[in-house]
Amino acid sequence: MSKLFPKCPKCNTSHFISFLKHAHYVCSKCGYLLRLDAAIRVKMICDKRSFTQFDENIRSLDPLEFPKYRDKLDKSIKETKLNEAVLTGTCRIKGFPSTIGVMDPRFIMGSMGSVVGEKITRLLEYSLGNFLPSVIIILSGGARMQEGILSLMQMAKTSAAVKRLNDNHLPLFTVLTDPTTGGVTASYAMLGNVIIAEPNALIGFAGPRVIEQTIGQKLPQGFQRAEFLLEHGMLDMVVQRKQLRSVLGTLLKIHSQRPYSYH
Amino acid sequence: MSHTEIKKIKAIDIVKLARHTKRPTTLDYIGFIIKDFIELHGDRRFSDDKAIVGGIGFLENIAVTVIGHQKGRNVKENIRRNFGMANPEGYRKALRLMEEAERFGRPIINFIDTPGAYPGIGAEERGQAEAIAYNLYKMSTLRTPIISIVTGEGGSGGALAISIADRIYMLSNTIYSVISPEGCASILWKDAGKADAAAESLKLTAKDLFYFKIIDGIIEEPGNGAHEDHESTAKQIKSTLISTLNELLLIEPSTLIDQRYQKYRKMGVFSE
Numbered sequence A: 001m002s003k004l005f006p007k008c009p010k011c012n013t014s015h016f017i018s019f020l021k022h023a024h025y026v027c028s029k030c031g032y033l034l035r036l037d038a039a040i041r042v043k044m045i046c047d048k049r050s051f052t053q054f055d056e057n058i059r060s061l062d063p064l065e066f067p068k069y070r071d072k073l074d075k076s077i078k079e080t081k082l083n084e085a086v087l088t089g090t091c092r093i094k095g096f097p098s099t100i101g102v103m104d105p106r107f108i109m110g111s112m113g114s115v116v117g118e119k120i121t122r123l124l125e126y127s128l129g130n131f132l133p134s135v136i137i138i139l140s141g142g143a144r145m146q147e148g149i150l151s152l153m154q155m156a157k158t159s160a161a162v163k164r165l166n167d168n169h170l171p172l173f174t175v176l177t178d179p180t181t182g183g184v185t186a187s188y189a190m191l192g193n194v195i196i197a198e199p200n201a202l203i204g205f206a207g208p209r210v211i212e213q214t215i216g217q218k219l220p221q222g223f224q225r226a227e228f229l230l231e232h233g234m235l236d237m238v239v240q241r242k243q244l245r246s247v248l249g250t251l252l253k254i255h256s257q258r259p260y261s262y263h
Numbered sequence B: 001m002s003h004t005e006i007k008k009i010k011a012i013d014i015v016k017l018a019r020h021t022k023r024p025t026t027l028d029y030i031g032f033i034i035k036d037f038i039e040l041h042g043d044r045r046f047s048d049d050k051a052i053v054g055g056i057g058f059l060e061n062i063a064v065t066v067i068g069h070q071k072g073r074n075v076k077e078n079i080r081r082n083f084g085m086a087n088p089e090g091y092r093k094a095l096r097l098m099e100e101a102e103r104f105g106r107p108i109i110n111f112i113d114t115p116g117a118y119p120g121i122g123a124e125e126r127g128q129a130e131a132i133a134y135n136l137y138k139m140s141t142l143r144t145p146i147i148s149i150v151t152g153e154g155g156s157g158g159a160l161a162i163s164i165a166d167r168i169y170m171l172s173n174t175i176y177s178v179i180s181p182e183g184c185a186s187i188l189w190k191d192a193g194k195a196d197a198a199a200e201s202l203k204l205t206a207k208d209l210f211y212f213k214i215i216d217g218i219i220e221e222p223g224n225g226a227h228e229d230h231e232s233t234a235k236q237i238k239s240t241l242i243s244t245l246n247e248l249l250l251i252e253p254s255t256l257i258d259q260r261y262q263k264y265r266k267m268g269v270f271s272e
């Protein structure tokens, strides 16, 4: 793919990169929201130079000695120059301090193994220790198969960390982007105190193909898309990408006040 | 066995035993172990999911809440039980019963045996992911002892959703996995037929989970497996439950949930 003229993966139209950037990586022809590298997302959401990364040196091992996993990890690290599928740190959004986690589509489809689970948990624990709200921008194919049961248990670990946060009156805001499926949806993604989704994002527990195979029928139009989830009461709002930073800023602002302080 | 090698048991053979249709189900175990059992129904929101059963009764002289996935033993029963694959209302019923247990100071016993959460249109519409996530969230701080026992298939999120516990055991011929061997094989090699290799790679047997410090112990099954002798399998489970409960009942609630948090906090393998 040309770096100067990237193509929309949906309609194949080439866009001049600076126009695309200006349009928040939304295709002007067909409206498709391009998947964003974590670093680009950080720039889009956080105040300038406010992001400080932590835990950047935690790396995945291959505890199951799963076929080809080591190669897959090495390739992802080389291609993304990231150590894992999530960036975590502290930042400010419209002046309000927060922790932030951003998942990256290029790293084994943002799947959650031990490291993603650990980094998300540490982010939530850091928020707890420093009385900060948390924002997590989610993009994930689910639990990482290659780490087997260890991946599954990250769902329990991260969900318990959200509970501790909430028990101490600290909020989590989740932004569900395309795709948010499997074990990540069934843990911290759906535990946001406010849950936001990007337009048309695929969000669900089971993948559409698995459902089709199980029930032996075609899925209805728009099934498991953000607007469908909103309609079924699973989300608070669907927000356009260009409004996201401002909506998050307002949420942080409102939650920074506690007019009736009972503790 | 004199001139033949003692063969290592293959993971896929344990998968087959774990799915054996003659294995005891949750209601079978309850019949053997729990006195004065009263089954309770419904999530008070939508329906009564028959893939998960739950109720109250006595383990020896201790009042307990018991919950578990319920499979059928023939096609007709399995259709009624949806093959032990719960919809959101199943997980919500389980949580309702667990909150009742906490309210009335009853320990909770969970039997885990499911291929997974049901992948269906209604399940997604009613929030399968939310139902599972919310159970993980709430169970992490329930102020009463929880013991979970994998009695067959521990199928992914659908198993995890009612298995958060202070102590987790697996019967010796059971599995617990992030994905089914068939699902794994079809994603990795586009061939569900390679389930044998996937089962091996996923490290999903009781021994594997004990090695990775996910479970606290393995309960040995009699003879060739639980399907051959329901009663003595139930007896083994009962004695494990009683000794574990006697230990957990002495721990005060805030310590209990702190230890539960630390238990899951430690799970995962990475370098730094």
Ligand SMILES: [Zn+2]
Pocket: A008, A009, A010, A011, A012, A013, A027, A028, A029, A030, A031, A032
């Ligand atoms: Zn386009």
